[in-house]
Amino acid sequence: MSKQMSHLDNIPSTPGKFKMDKSPYIHNRLRWHSSLAKLTFWSFMFLGLILIFFFRSPSSNPLPQDPSRRSLRTYNWGGPAWEKRVRSSARIRSRNGISVLVTGAAGFVGTHVSAALKRRGDGVLGLDNFNDYYDPSLKRARQALLERSGVFIVEGDINDSALLRKLFEVVAFTHVMHLAAQAGVRYAMENPGSYVHSNIAGFVNLLEVCKFANPQPAIVWASSSSVYGLNTKVPFSERDRTDQPASLYAATKKAGEEIAHTYNHIYGLSLTGLRFFTVYGPWGRPDMAYFFFTRDILKGKSISIFEAANHGTVARDFTYIDDIVKGCLAALDTAEKSTGSGGKKKGPAQLRVFNLGNTSPVPVSDLVSILERLLKVNAKRNIMKLPRNGDVQFTHANISLAQRELGYKPSTDLQTGLKKFVRWYLSYYSGGKKAAG
Numbered sequence: 138m139s140k141q142m143s144h145l146d147n148i149p150s151t152p153g154k155f156k157m158d159k160s161p162y163i164h165n166r167l168r169w170h171s172s173l174a175k176l177t178f179w180s181f182m183f184l185g186l187i188l189i190f191f192f193r194s195p196s197s198n199p200l201p202q203d204p205s206r207r208s209l210r211t212y213n214w215g216g217p218a219w220e221k222r223v224r225s226s227a228r229i230r231s232r233n234g235i236s237v238l239v240t241g242a243a244g245f246v247g248t249h250v251s252a253a254l255k256r257r258g259d260g261v262l263g264l265d266n267f268n269d270y271y272d273p274s275l276k277r278a279r280q281a282l283l284e285r286s287g288v289f290i291v292e293g294d295i296n297d298s299a300l301l302r303k304l305f306e307v308v309a310f311t312h313v314m315h316l317a318a319q320a321g322v323r324y325a326m327e328n329p330g331s332y333v334h335s336n337i338a339g340f341v342n343l344l345e346v347c348k349f350a351n352p353q354p355a356i357v358w359a360s361s362s363s364v365y366g367l368n369t370k371v372p373f374s375e376r377d378r379t380d381q382p383a384s385l386y387a388a389t390k391k392a393g394e395e396i397a398h399t400y401n402h403i404y405g406l407s408l409t410g411l412r413f414f415t416v417y418g419p420w421g422r423p424d425m426a427y428f429f430f431t432r433d434i435l436k437g438k439s440i441s442i443f444e445a446a447n448h449g450t451v452a453r454d455f456t457y458i459d460d461i462v463k464g465c466l467a468a469l470d471t472a473e474k475s476t477g478s479g480g481k482k483k484g485p486a487q488l489r490v491f492n493l494g495n496t497s498p499v500p501v502s503d504l505v506s507i508l509e510r511l512l513k514v515n516a517k518r519n520i521m522k523l524p525r526n527g528d529v530q531f532t533h534a535n536i537s538l539a540q541r542e543l544g545y546k547p548s549t550d551l552q553t554g555l556k557k558f559v560r561w562y563l564s565y566y567s568g569g570k571k572a573a574g
């Protein structure tokens with residue numbers, strides 16, 4: 138080995154400069170050749186091992202926290218008892234009722250929409266992957282709530298075609314309320330892959346299954362106010378440009394709108410996108426500012442309040458959950474049937490986009506003042522420059538289209554809505570039984 142090493146040490150790094158004739162080892166050429174062959178062989182072996190390790194190792198994934206991994210977890214579904222629960226949950230119990238598959242049913246909006254549909258006698262089946270983007274125990278609590286009103290949530294991922302096909306085999310859903318998504322504008326910098334996985338790949342997968350369903354369902358789905366991105370003209374109207382998103386989240390929602398256009402155009406799927414404006418309320422999302430401000434104010438922790446350049450106000454058109462639910466139900470009720478069958482379009486189908494906002498933007502600092510009054514605790518305010526991580530300075534919805542076509546008329550101001558949220562928050566997390574995550 139030491140001899141071979143001395144040979145190797147003498148191999149020039151640039152083979153072209155290697156003058157064989159002058160080599161003092163010329164008489165050892167044969168031995169040298171065999172060493173070189175061995176070296177080449179082992180080098181290839183070594184390289185191969187590194188490549189195998191690289192492609193199989195989880196840490197080699199450029200998106201280390203990709204929740205698609207979470208959804209690769211196997212879910213138990215199928216079997217006669219499971220099918221019976223699916224059928225029973227989706228059974229229509231009122232005249233002219235509809236049967237709706239609600240994706241993201243254990244989510245904030247999903248839970249409220251599912252409960253409202255069930256209350257009026259529609260058939261509702263939930264689907265959710267219960268991922269851990271935020272505290273899954275809150276999702277489980279929402280699931281328990283729905284369970285009590287007769288809504289079964291199937292555990293599974295919208296990327297699972299076999300599961301989706303099975304659901305459509307068991308139930309002829311008239312509608313899909315598609316709310317499963319990776320939400321949050323700032324988290325997109327941390328985990329971009331999860332947005333592509335849920336908001337693009339998952340949406341396409343769902344549409345692929347819907348296009349083959351017989352009958353094809355009408356689909357209503359959650360887009361976002363964030364598609365207006367860096368627009369400065371207010372209020373935001375559906376006719377405005379949506380080509381300058383400020384976050385990957387916004388870009389995936391915008392992509393969703395284009396994908397919806399394609400599936401409507403090629404396959405005759407009836408598609409309605411709803412641009413939600415910062416939805417808040419009881420059972421809300423702990424990753425949203427009003428929610429974690431409440432938690433941190435109560436804990437005496439300081440909160441960061443963003444402001445734009447030159448002390449510019451950052452404001453949101455905060456929209457209360459009950460108003461959003463009314464908008465969702467109206468969108469389902471006015472959705473026309475899809476026109477295709479067997480994956481083929483038979484005629485033009487409905488394609489719509491609506492703003493669902495509140496039409497009165499409130500500065501974030503005012504939101505904090507309202508919370509202080511309701512919680513009877515002063516916030517420790519830390520004013521910060523609006524970070525360049527996806528946030529836009531303000532949102533403001535023009536809702537005249539939704540008003541005209543859906544009869545949408547939001548009626549809850551931020552003060553009233555936050556009062557309801559705080560009441561829920563205090564009772565849900567009462568006595569420190571549960572820690573707000």
Ligand SMILES: O=C(O)[C@H]1O[C@H](OP(=O)(O)OP(=O)(O)OC[C@H]2O[C@@H](n3ccc(=O)[nH]c3=O)[C@H](O)[C@@H]2O)[C@H](O)[C@@H](O)[C@H]1O
Nearest residue numbers: 320321361362363413414415425426427441442443501528
């Ligand atoms: O309408 C939407 O489509 C989106 O609405 C929501 O996004 P946003 O409007 O950004 O809500 P949210 O994070 O609660 O921040 C609220 C305000 O607090 C400010 N904000 C935030 C954090 C902080 O630490 N400080 C702060 O001032 C912040 O600058 C902002 O002005 C949903 O999360 C998103 O999933 C999507 O549905």
